Amino acid sequence: MSDIRLLLVDDHDVVRTGIKILLENQPDLVIVGEASTGMQALSLAKTTNPDVVVMDLTLPDISGIEATRRLKESCPQVAVVALTIHEDEQYFFEMLQAGASGYVPKRAAPEDLISAIRTAFSGEIYIYPSLAKALVADYLGRGSQEVDTQSKDGLTSREQEVLALLAEGLSNEEIGERLSISKHTVARHRENLMRKLELHSRSELVKYAIRKGLISP
Numbered sequence: 186m187s188d189i190r191l192l193l194v195d196d197h198d199v200v201r202t203g204i205k206i207l208l209e210n211q212p213d214l215v216i217v218g219e220a221s222t223g224m225q226a227l228s229l230a231k232t233t234n235p236d237v238v239v240m241d242l243t244l245p246d247i248s249g250i251e252a253t254r255r256l257k258e259s260c261p262q263v264a265v266v267a268l269t270i271h272e273d274e275q276y277f278f279e280m281l282q283a284g285a286s287g288y289v290p291k292r293a294a295p296e297d298l299i300s301a302i303r304t305a306f307s308g309e310i311y312i313y314p315s316l317a318k319a320l321v322a323d324y325l326g327r328g329s330q331e332v333d334t335q336s337k338d339g340l341t342s343r344e345q346e347v348l349a350l351l352a353e354g355l356s357n358e359e360i361g362e363r364l365s366i367s368k369h370t371v372a373r374h375r376e377n378l379m380r381k382l383e384l385h386s387r388s389e390l391v392k393y394a395i396r397k398g399l400i401s402p
Contacts, residue, residue, distance in 0.1 A: 189306045192218045192235035194226040194252070195268075196244050200291075204239065204268070207295050214302065221245070223252030230260050237302050240285070242269040242276055250276070250283050257284035264305035268298060277316050281388045287311035309356055310387035340378055347374040351387070352394035 191214055195201040201219055208214045218233040220226035223244045230238060238256065242249035253265045266287035267280045277288055286305035289298050290313060297313065304311035340348065343364075350360045357368040357375065364371070384390050 187213070188215045189213055189302060190215050190217045190234065190236045191302065192216075192220065192226065192229055192233060192238045194220045194223070194238060194244070194249070195241040196221045200241075204298075208299070208302075211299060214299070223247035223249065223255075226252050227255055227259065230256055230263060235263060237264045237266060237286075237305050239268050239298075239302065240265050242267060242271050242280070250279050253280060253283040253285055264308075266298070266301045266305050266311070272316065274316075281386065284386075288316055289313050290316075307356060309354070312388075339381060344374050344378040344381075347371060348378050348390065348394055351375060352391045 191208060193201050193204055193208075193216060195204065198221070201221070205216055205219070209216060217235055218229040220229050221244075223246050226238065226240070238253075240249045240253055244252065247255075249267060249269070253267075256263060256265060261284075264286040265284060266289060267285050268289050268291060269276065270291050271277075272290050280288055287301035287310065289301045289311070293313060301311035301313075346364060347360060350363060355363065357371040360371045361368040379385070379390070382390075382393060384393060
């Protein structure tokens with residue numbers, strides 16, 4: 186397993202040190218930088234080339250949401266995992282819209298943060314269980330206002346299968362094993378259906394799959 190390069194962003198030295206000690210005990214996680222402000226994080230991201238940024242939301246200059254938005258614009262290959270005291274749905278949705286690949290409350294178990302980092306590194310999305318419920322609830326609330334009776338928007342049956350499994354959180358490799366196809370074929374199906382549906386994130390994909398009845402909330 187290749188090392189996962191991490192940049193830690195939190196304005197509290199004690200918190201940052203604790204996170205660093207926790208993560209450094211993992212053989213595949215390497216801390217390449219630490220930042221206490223959003224602007225410092227943006228600068229360090231360009232020089233340290235992290236794979237994943239662990240981002241606090243409350244920072245002394247710009248918010249973690251804004252820092253994430255700017256980071257994804259300048260370094261789109263870098264994944265961001267929010268680690269925050271905020272469990273308000275507004276922060277959660279804004280962070281996803283900014284491009285975050287994970288959202289973990291600071292009250293979560295250490296294993297949750299480690300799992301979120303590895304999930305984000307693999308190109309997938311990690312959402313803490315209680316917040317995943319909020320994502321589904323938000324979509325169902327919107328869906329009740331507009332009943333969608335259209336077809337599956339021109340997707341093939343195979344693309345619908347891939348879409349449903351992606352929305353359930355399976356990786357390309359896991360989907361390939363489930364459908365007896367290669368992970369590369371899964372990746373092609375994924376690219377095609379995202380292009381057809383004009384979707385850009387897993388949260389949008391989950392909402393679409395629920396609305397179309399491909400998965401149950």
